[in-house]
Every structure is written in C-alpha cells, then in structure tokens.
Amino acid sequence: MSQSIPVNQMSSISKSSCQRCSLSNLCLPLALDSTDMNRLDEVVNRDRIFNRGEQVFTQSTPFRSCYAVKSGAIKTSVITESGDEQITGFFMPGELVGLDSMSDEIHASTAKALERTSVCEIPVEQLENLANTLPGLQHHMFHLMSQEIRNSHQLSVLLSKNTAEERIAALLLSLSSRFQRRKLSPTHFNLPMARNDIANFLGLAVETVSRVFTRFQNQGLIRAKGRDIELVDLEALQTMALGNAQP
Amino acid sequence: MSQSIPVNQMSSISKSSCQRCSLSNLCLPLALDSTDMNRLDEVVNRDRIFNRGEQVFTQSTPFRSCYAVKSGAIKTSVITESGDEQITGFFMPGELVGLDSMSDEIHASTAKALERTSVCEIPVEQLENLANTLPGLQHHMFHLMSQEIRNSHQLSVLLSKNTAEERIAALLLSLSSRFQRRKLSPTHFNLPMARNDIANFLGLAVETVSRVFTRFQNQGLIRAKGRDIELVDLEALQTMALGNAQP
C-alpha cells in the first residue's frame, strides 16, 4: 500500500541525460558545466530498476560501480562476522550509494532497495578516469566522500550519546530536511523504511521505536499511521534532537 | 612517564623526504613512484610538532590541510550542538588525519595530540592539484577516504551492537594490529590515550572501562598497569570482540 505513492515520480524521464535530470543539483553533476556533463552522461548506466527488497550490490562481491538514487530509497548495511546486520545509511533520490567501497576491490556493504527504486549506475573505473580529467568532478567526489564520513560520525554521536527519543527525533528531522531538499513536504511524508530498519539503524529494539512513536504521538509532536508520518511540532522535535543541552 | 617511550623514534629524520620516511609504505606515497614522490615532497610541510594536549586543528576553523602522523598519536572529536564531545578516531603513525573535511571550507572535527606528536602537514589545495595530475594519488586518496568511511561504520556497529567488553576487546585488537603494522609488538604496548578517551570513544562511562580492564586482567586476558598493556590471550580477545556469535 505504501508503495504506490512515492515511487517513480520522475520515472517519465526515460532516455534522459544528467542535464535534464531533476536531481542534477543534488547528484554528481553539481560541479560540472554542460560540456563536462555530457562526458559524465556517456559513462552513466541509466534506468536500472530494483524492486523492493532486491539487492543493488552485495557485501564482499566485486566492486565496479556506485549508484545514484533517482527515485525510491535504498538502505546500506554491513554484516558483522558474528552474523548480525547493522544498517549504515538510508539513501534518498539525489544521493550517491557505495562510496564506502571506492577504489576497493570488493563491496564493504550491501545495498538493498526499500521500495521500487531506480538508479543510475556509475562505473567507478570510468568515474575515476573522468575525475582525473575534470578537477571539478574530483573535488566533488572528495566532497561527497568527506560528507559521508561526517554523516557516519554523526551516527556514532547519536549512538553513543543520545537517548532513544533523541535518536528518533534526529532521524525524523534528517528525513524531513532531505524531503525538503527535493521540494517535497518536510512535514508530511512516507517513511521508506520499516520500524525494524529504523531500530537497527539507531541501535534500538523495534519495541522501543514503536513506543517512542506512540509517545511522540501522544505528546502531539507527530502524527503517525504506519509509514505515513506528519511532523506536527518541528520546534519541539528539534530541541529534542539536540538532546541533553545544559544551559 | 608514559611519554618518553613511543615518541620520536624517527625524529632523527630532520630534513627528510617522503622517500626516506619509514612510514612511506603506510602513508600517502604508497601508490607513487619516485619521481611522483618528489612532487609530493615539494608540497608537504614537514616537522610540525605538537605537545600533548595541543590542537592540530579545530572544529569550525578554516580547513586548509590534512596531516600525516609521523610519531605520537592524535585523537579527533566532534563537539555536538549540545556541547559534549565524541571522539571519532585515534590516529597513529602512518595514518592520515582530517579527511572528514576534505574539500570543505571548515574543519568538521578537532584534532588533538595525545602525546608529543610530529606530523607532516599536507595543504589540501595542492594535494588536490597533485591528485589531478597523478592518477595513482587520486586513487589512493579515494582509497583512504573510503577506508575512513568503513572505519566509522565499524565504530557504529560496535556502538550499537556490542557490549562494553566486546567494544574494549575490539579496540585493544585494533590498536594491536596497528602496532604490528609498524613492526612493533602487537602484544605489549603503551596506550596513547587515557581511560577517559577510551570511554568516550566507545560510548561508555570511564568507570565501566576501568571495570572491564580489571575483569580482563582477572580472567588472564591482559595485563594492564596504567597505560602499559600486555595482551596475554589474543585468541580469547578475538572471540570476545566478535561478540554474540551464535553457533
């Protein structure tokens, strides 16, 4: 049921180019002029579609491409030696997946489509070559990768310093701002992921996530029905996400 | 007291070059031939020394360089809006600090010397230029940055899935393998950081760290006297670090 709404709002772009892509201001081409963009176009493998649950790539398999999300959503996770999964990120349209394996032989994580998802596949070998001739692209890659490091540090902070409520508030706000970036409503959206995924990502038990959602609802911070979420009191969520602020 | 042993074991290299640096196989030059290495040499600012507690760079200040540790040790941390610190990494000789800010205007974190530490300062602007002309260097930069992402993901796993004992075992083993990489004893070394730092890094209270150390000691896994650590039973530590392995 939740699947039909957010999907392929831009799937009409069939034989598209980076130039015409509505996400070009979020994705790789950001730093490129139009002639450079054409060169990027040539190496990008467009229109790869994955259904919910399908793997875009798999940990420990050879690494050849990273992927730009066009529509839908992707989660990445690492499987530990002891066998359990840790979700390391959620990726929304305009975001680049797979940077944790850049220039490595094999994938350091697994990427799975959370809903029907279309991506642009970007072969790394060619991306690296291109980055070598286009300084702007190289710079942008560095930028994206350092961003990724910071995101992960941010997650570490969340996991080691914040309560369940703070973590969930932070996640909701992160999603909110990412919807906003795409000119969608920052206060009313569909969660692309299950409660289970949220719990795993935030280092909590599912039950805790559930409880916090209902608590937030009772406090009038959000309205939640399944994956349909409305952020009612953004302010309150923001101060909550900040956590233990001592004056 | 703990300071005099590990420091400046290579500080005799005064007017050194990357070529002669004993860490060149760990650090940047890895992927470069000797002519390329000379070009790197020209941009590197060698022999910057920091005393224990001094900041190498500071969060929110302009970002211009990253730093390769030559001797000593560095911790990086982010300060959250609510004011508390989260250590995001420890950096030992041969490792590169500051990648989380690559190609950004300001530092995303603070780096502080844990003991008397010497570093090579590498101005990013010139590093980027160089990377543009030397494909091998660009590749290596991508490699280091994705490594950094994976490290951080690894930390997230520890923080969200593992017990205090498992976290500490994992940290000890990580340090062990890094000493080994430098041809030092993997089983007997001096911790460069205080218990406090360990606690912060691993998302624990100092008291917990202390307790686990003594517990490990009583179980005969380690011998610890202050910062002087001996790993007695590597095997046991390894299985412990793996955590909740279900057969």
Place this chain on the structure above:
DNA sequence: TCGTGTGATTGATATGAATCAACCAGGGTT
C-alpha cells in the same frame, strides 16, 4: 471468506551499564 504471515503495538520483567559517591596512587609544586 477464511486462514496465514508479517510488521507493529503494548505490557511485564530483567539487566547492563550509567550514575553517584568514595577512595586511591602517583607526580608535580610549594
């Protein structure tokens, strides 16, 4: 329409680690 399964919620209980509180050891200073 009825099972059947999966994801979500709610409640009761258990527990690992935080917190609070002393105390200790060693190093540096006066």
Place this chain on the structure above:
DNA sequence: AACCCTGGTTGATTCATATCAATCACACGA
C-alpha cells in the same frame, strides 16, 4: 614532607532500554 590535582579504581544504587510474551491489524493467496 605535606599538599594538591588529575586520572584511575571500586562499590552501591538507579534507570533506560532490551527481552520475553501476547495481541493486533492488515495484506495476500488459497
């Protein structure tokens, strides 16, 4: 020496969240 100061250790208690257990709600296929 006597002092303090910082970092480390140990013990008693508390608390947030996990775990265990049931129930619920909805979607789907037979």
